Amino acid sequence: xxxxxxxxxxxxxxxxxxxxxxxxxxxxxxxxxxxxxxxxxxxxxxxxxxxxxxxxxxxxxxxxxxxxxxxxxxxxxxxxxxxxxxxxxxxxxxxxxxxxxxxxxxxxxxxxxxxxxxxxxxxxxxxxxxxxxxxxxxxxxxxxxxxxxxxxxxxxxxxxxxxxxxxxxxxxxxxxxxxxxxxxxxxxxxxxxxxxxxxxxxxxxxxxxxxxxxxxxxxxxxxxxxxxxxxxxxxxxxxxxxxxxxxxxxxxxxxxxxxxxxxxxxxxxxxxxxxxxxxxxxxxxxxxxxxxxxxxxxxxxxxxxxxxxxxxxxxxxxxxxxxxxxxxxxxxxxxxxxxxxxxxxxxxxxxxxxxxxxxxxxxxxxxxxxxxxxxxxxxxxxxxxxxxxxxxxxxxxxxxxxxxxxxxxxxxxxxxxxxxxxxxxxxxxxxxxxxxxxxxxxxxxxxxxxxxxxxxxxxxxxxxxxxxxxxxxxxxxxxxxxxxxxxxxxxxxxxxxxxxxxxxxxxxxxxxx
Amino acid sequence: xxxxxxxxxxxxxxxxxxxxxxxxxxxxxxxxxxxxxxxxxxxxxxxxxxxxxxxxxxxxxxxxxxxxxxxxxxxxxxxxxxxxxxxxxxxxxxxxxxxxxxxxxxxxxxxxxxxxxxxxxxxxxxxxxxxxxxxxxxxxxxxxxxxxxxxxxxxxxxxxxxxxxxxxxxxxxxxxxxxxxxxxxxxxxxxxxxxxxxxxxxxxxxxxxxxxxxxxxxxxxxxxxxxxxxxxxxxxxxxxxxxxxxxxxxxxxxxxxxxxxxxxxxxxxxxxxxxxxxxxxxxxxxxxxxxxxxxxxxxxxxxxxxxxxxxxxxxxxxxxxxxxxxxxxxxxxxxxxxxxxxxxxxxxxxxxxxxxxxxxxxxxxxxxxxxxxxxxxxxxxxxxxxxxxxxxxxxxxxxxxxxxxxx
Numbered sequence: 001x002x003x004x005x006x007x008x009x010x011x012x013x014x015x016x017x018x019x020x021x022x023x024x025x026x027x028x029x030x031x032x033x034x035x036x037x038x039x040x041x042x043x044x045x046x047x048x049x050x051x052x053x054x055x056x057x058x059x060x061x062x063x064x065x066x067x068x069x070x071x072x073x074x075x076x077x078x079x080x081x082x083x084x085x086x087x088x089x090x091x092x093x094x095x096x097x098x099x100x101x102x103x104x105x106x107x108x109x110x111x112x113x114x115x116x117x118x119x120x121x122x123x124x125x126x127x128x129x130x131x132x133x134x135x136x137x138x139x140x141x142x143x144x145x146x147x148x149x150x151x152x153x154x155x156x157x158x159x160x161x162x163x164x165x166x167x168x169x170x171x172x173x174x175x176x177x178x179x180x181x182x183x184x185x186x187x188x189x190x191x192x193x194x195x196x197x198x199x200x201x202x203x204x205x206x207x208x209x210x211x212x213x214x215x216x217x218x219x220x221x222x223x224x225x226x227x228x229x230x231x232x233x234x235x236x237x238x239x240x241x242x243x244x245x246x247x248x249x250x251x252x253x254x255x256x257x258x259x260x261x262x263x264x265x266x267x268x269x270x271x272x273x274x275x276x277x278x279x280x281x282x283x284x285x286x287x288x289x290x291x292x293x294x295x296x297x298x299x300x301x302x303x304x305x306x307x308x309x310x311x312x313x314x315x316x317x318x319x320x321x322x323x324x325x326x327x328x329x330x331x332x333x334x335x336x337x338x339x340x341x342x343x344x345x346x347x348x349x350x351x352x353x354x355x356x357x358x359x360x361x362x363x364x365x366x367x368x369x370x371x372x373x374x375x376x377x378x379x380x381x382x383x384x385x386x387x388x389x390x391x392x393x394x395x396x397x398x399x400x401x402x403x404x405x406x407x408x409x410x411x412x413x414x415x416x417x418x419x420x421x422x423x424x425x426x427x428x429x430x431x432x433x434x435x436x437x438x439x440x441x442x443x444x445x446x447x448x449x450x451x452x453x454x455x456x457x458x459x460x461x462x463x464x465x466x467x468x469x470x471x472x473x474x475x476x477x478x479x480x481x482x483x484x485x486x487x488x489x490x491x492x493x494x495x496x497x498x499x500x501x502x503x504x505x506x507x508x509x510x511x512x513x
Numbered sequence: 514x515x516x517x518x519x520x521x522x523x524x525x526x527x528x529x530x531x532x533x534x535x536x537x538x539x540x541x542x543x544x545x546x547x548x549x550x551x552x553x554x555x556x557x558x559x560x561x562x563x564x565x566x567x568x569x570x571x572x573x574x575x576x577x578x579x580x581x582x583x584x585x586x587x588x589x590x591x592x593x594x595x596x597x598x599x600x601x602x603x604x605x606x607x608x609x610x611x612x613x614x615x616x617x618x619x620x621x622x623x624x625x626x627x628x629x630x631x632x633x634x635x636x637x638x639x640x641x642x643x644x645x646x647x648x649x650x651x652x653x654x655x656x657x658x659x660x661x662x663x664x665x666x667x668x669x670x671x672x673x674x675x676x677x678x679x680x681x682x683x684x685x686x687x688x689x690x691x692x693x694x695x696x697x698x699x700x701x702x703x704x705x706x707x708x709x710x711x712x713x714x715x716x717x718x719x720x721x722x723x724x725x726x727x728x729x730x731x732x733x734x735x736x737x738x739x740x741x742x743x744x745x746x747x748x749x750x751x752x753x754x755x756x757x758x759x760x761x762x763x764x765x766x767x768x769x770x771x772x773x774x775x776x777x778x779x780x781x782x783x784x785x786x787x788x789x790x791x792x793x794x795x796x797x798x799x800x801x802x803x804x805x806x807x808x809x810x811x812x813x814x815x816x817x818x819x820x821x822x823x824x825x826x827x828x829x830x831x832x833x834x835x836x837x838x839x840x841x842x843x844x845x846x847x848x849x850x851x852x853x854x855x856x857x858x859x860x861x862x863x864x865x866x867x868x869x870x871x872x873x874x875x876x877x878x879x880x881x882x883x884x885x886x887x888x889x890x891x892x893x894x895x896x897x898x899x900x901x902x903x904x905x906x907x908x909x910x911x912x913x914x915x916x917x918x919x920x
Contacts, residue, residue, distance in 0.1 A: 418860065493820060
């Protein structure tokens with residue numbers, strides 16, 4: 001297999017080699033490179049990153065050099081695509097389609113065989129978990145998804161290599177287009193469409209709000225649903241929900257809270273007894289969804305508040321970051337209970353979510369101080385406790401939350417200030433994440449090129465398309481469990497090491513319910 | 514002569530402190546006015562100055578604001594000071610007034626019963642509580658399970674509020690109530706048999722407690738090797754059992770025990786150990802770091818084990834754990850599983866204060882405050898292993914057990 005390896009003379013500085021792989025560029029890609037113009041997302045200067053290459057066993061018929069992706073399904077797609085269309089998944093050097101054997105069942109099966117047998121030899125990629133199941137550096141999948149897409153997002157031109165596996169779109173370009181389509185879209189339920197547009201424009205943000213909006217839209221869907229003839233309610237409704245979910249993903253990638261809620265809904269649909277009449281089934285589903293909202297979100301928030309206010313003492317100085325809904329409720333309740341404390345609201349560009357929280361706290365008469373995240377090491381010495389919210393808590397105790405949270409937690413632990421994370425149990429997830437890279441969300445890159453509040457200043461205006469400058473607007477980050485003192489959930493106050501226990505108990509409850 | 518000059522210096526310093534205090538007060542006030550309380554210095558510091566007396570007194574039904582739990586421990590240990598006697602006298606006279614407003618005769622009996630049981634030196638707090646609750650069941654005139662449950666809940670609340678500082682008391686009561694509610698939900702049988710089953714269970718609890726100590730002693734034998742040096746702090750009956758069993762198994766080891774002021778646990782422990790022919794060395798509390806080099810492991814008991822996996826124990830445990838941790842010596846905690854409590858202290862002051870009288874041997878000037886807390890909290894990162902009747906656990910398992918028990 002030595003012929004396959006061509007050591008590259010020059011390492012392109014832009015290509016950051018992520019993960020484990022050998023350094024070589026197969027010459028089989030050259031014929032493909034010329035077709036790369038069809039994909040607007042690729043700069044000629046920055047070939048996409050290489051996924052780990054595997055040495056294929058010699059048993060492969062034809063002895064063809066080929067690099068296959070991890071996912072057998074994708075392998076099949078690429079085969080099929082190469083066979084059928086003249087638009088190959090271009091530019092992606094990891095799928096080379098030269099010298100294909102006659103495609104057919106045997107080809108596909110042997111392809112699968114290679115994938116499975118070669119799996120032992122490769123280094124594992126960090127799995128992105130169930131939330132982001134599509135790797136966006138996989139061209140074929142992206143092309144397929146785009147064909148089915150309702151929202152035609154334009155991809156950003158200039159992307160950071162390290163985050164190529166995440167979708168990055170230009171924001172603000174599709175809204176007018178979608179608004180006109182509102183009455184034309186047959187397959188899409190208007191409630192879901194509305195929620196999708198609200199996500200897209202940023203009207204609804206925050207794990208709880210997004211989840212509740214989505215669930216309420218699903219309630220409408222169920223209400224208006226009628227089983228088509230020759231189909232069962234379970235399967236058809238599940239398929240419909242899946243299509244709505246992919247629409248929502250196109251508007252904005254799912255948060256973990258939404259993912260868990262969708263799993264719950266699909267679970268309930270699947271568990272519906274077949275003998276039920278359609279109206280009864282629909283009523284049962286709607287009440288289930290309502291129960292989920294009221295038990296897992298609303299009641300959970302109340303329980304969290306109950307536990308958290310016991311930790312607030314007179315004379316406390318509490319620091320909070322961003323605008324977490326759970327923490328806001330805790331602070332308001334503590335104020336109701338006449339506890340004497342003051343709040344330090346830390347905020348960051350570009351979203352400036354802290355200002356919303358600040359407004360609401362001031363209205364109730366709580367003493368507040370407002371600052372930006374650059375100043376936390378300056379103010380941390382007078383803080384007695386830090387309250388943070390979370391988008392999700394993972395099985396190893398890592399808190400996945402708004403970008404900047406990890407900084408706040410780290411500075412707090414350096415000053416030995418206890419960090420309390422308030423998170424409902426339905427947001428817990430059994431996956432494990434070690435860094436903020438493998439699973440994240442990229443926001444609109446253009447907002448970071450502007451200075452907030454001073455429209456006249458735009459030094460970076462002409463540079464958005466410059467090949468040497470890439471904008472990176474991350475939305476989430478992962479805080480390691482060492483910085484967290486306690487997690488407050490509706491199950492009580494637990495140390496970060498107990499999250500897998502709660503996930504386990506939670507699953508059990510789900511099955512019983 | 515030397516003592517007097519020492520005292521004079523001490524008093525002067527106290528005065529000096531107060532004058533510097535005044536200065537600080539003025540400075541902070543000016544600060545406040547200038548900056549509109551925008552950048553107050555650490556708020557707790559201000560509170561200490563502004564409020565004349567930090568909330569020290571435990572103003573519940575327990576009179577004199579002295580932790581009854583630690584008083585009892587002191588009584589067990591036989592350290593009786595004149596101060597304590599006077600307060601105990603006062604305490605004995607007060608319960609009538611505080612308890613009578615609860616109305617029912619039963620609650621009066623509960624506290625009495627409980628006090629009666631807890632005086633026995635070999636009985637754990639939680640067991641005393643459960644025996645008191647068993648007495649409530651016996652004396653109860655309820656005819657349905659529901660009524661009985663309500664009575665028990667009332668008795669448990671009374672006990673808990675009478676001594677807020679005792680963790681094993683709270684934990685024991687909670688456990689028993691949990692057991693009651695669980696079984697009554699499952700069995701729909703005859704009320705009398707259910708009642709007798711509850712009584713049986715309560716009686717058994719006492720046995721379980723003694724058995725627990727034996728289990729713990731057996732589990733910890735593997736960790737005591739020949740020729741090792743063990744540092745012990747406080748007088749825990751469980752740790753004593755561990756050491757007794759090790760001696761019976763003919764292990765060669767020696768024990769360093771801290772003096773354990775103000776309870777004087779060191780002397781008591783050394784008495785017990787010398788009866789077993791275990792070589793004992795007494796240390797001053799301040800000599801722990803000095804001797805830590807020659808120590809192989811630290812053994813302590815616990816008054817309570819909290820949800821984070823940390824322990825609440827006699828004052829001084831945190832210090833010893835810190836020193837041991839920095840010198841890479843393992844810290845082992847031996848405690849029964851009914852001491853697991855649903856508390857989660859964030860720092861030392863986050864618990865209900867448990868105060869006890871401290872004798873210095875000489876008269877202290879009136880203006881001088883004394884830190885009278887009887888216990889401290891050791892965070893889980895300084896503990897190596899917990900020996901419980903559930904097995905040898907790491908600190909993070911405590912929360913697991915609690916979640917499974919209370920969910």
